[in-house]
Amino acid sequence: METTGTGPRPIAVTLLGPLSARVGEEPVTIGGPRQRLILSLLVLAWGDVVSVGTLADAVWGERPPASARTRIAVCIGTLRKAFRAAGHDGQVIATAPGGYRLLTERVSVDAFDFDALTTVAYDALYRLAGDHLGRERFEAAEELYGHVLRLAREQGDLTGEARALLGIGRTRVESGYFDEAEAVLLDSLCVAEDVGDTVLVAEVNLVLARYCRMLRRTVPAGEHLMVAHRAFRQIGSAAGAQQVAQETGLLAECVADSLLPLDLIPRQRPRPGAR
Numbered sequence: 167m168e169t170t171g172t173g174p175r176p177i178a179v180t181l182l183g184p185l186s187a188r189v190g191e192e193p194v195t196i197g198g199p200r201q202r203l204i205l206s207l208l209v210l211a212w213g214d215v216v217s218v219g220t221l222a223d224a225v226w227g228e229r230p231p232a233s234a235r236t237r238i239a240v241c242i243g244t245l246r247k248a249f250r251a252a253g254h255d256g257q258v259i260a261t262a263p264g265g266y267r268l269l270t271e272r273v274s275v276d277a278f279d280f281d282a283l284t285t286v287a288y289d290a291l292y293r294l295a296g297d298h299l300g301r302e303r304f305e306a307a308e309e310l311y312g313h314v315l316r317l318a319r320e321q322g323d324l325t326g327e328a329r330a331l332l333g334i335g336r337t338r339v340e341s342g343y344f345d346e347a348e349a350v351l352l353d354s355l356c357v358a359e360d361v362g363d364t365v366l367v368a369e370v371n372l373v374l375a376r377y378c379r380m381l382r383r384t385v386p387a388g389e390h391l392m393v394a395h396r397a398f399r400q401i402g403s404a405a406g407a408q409q410v411a412q413e414t415g416l417l418a419e420c421v422a423d424s425l426l427p428l429d430l431i432p433r434q435r436p437r438p439g440a441r
Contacts, residue, residue, distance in 0.1 A: 176189075328366050365397075
């Protein structure tokens, strides 16, 4: 997709609060829950391929219909038409081997923007004492987050916020930014518990268990796994129970190797360009 001034108009996606999208100032008409879920997964994957199997599992659970591939293709086609109808003349969702991916050029996402803004704000605020620009960025991030929370609560739906935070936290764990991961994951867990979303509670606790295991905090890792196990059983998710079992096995190995030197414990990975 071109990124010049003559290219397609920019797209803005809102994940914090109810899912929505705009092409320039024109809203994109996103249909039912299947289309919303598929678009959310593609956005959170941020350019990576999301397999048809993953999409089918998210939409229908463990027993997708035989026509799942066709139905997903129809949803993708409908989403493409919706973006074109809103004035985007380029490709937004590309077909890839085994699935689909979002073309991220000229696409912005409020959850990612907020994460980047707060990272820059905290860095400027605490590393550069008295830096007015840092304080302005911090206040801007704080104001944005407050607006997001107010909007989500007015809509009575915080699930989008919790999933966005979970995505950020999971990415930080996988990237080795351990010092920054826990607060985001705990925020996601608080929101998931507030809305009573058992699926989210299970997923967040599973990621928290992995985070604690990687830092050899075995006791809290076990506690998070127990919560995840109960939650997955409550919703009848065999796939979730299998993930808990796999993570439990890794935790058992970690406990068995608890006498390893401290130098083998993962350390906080520095941010690119950090001094």
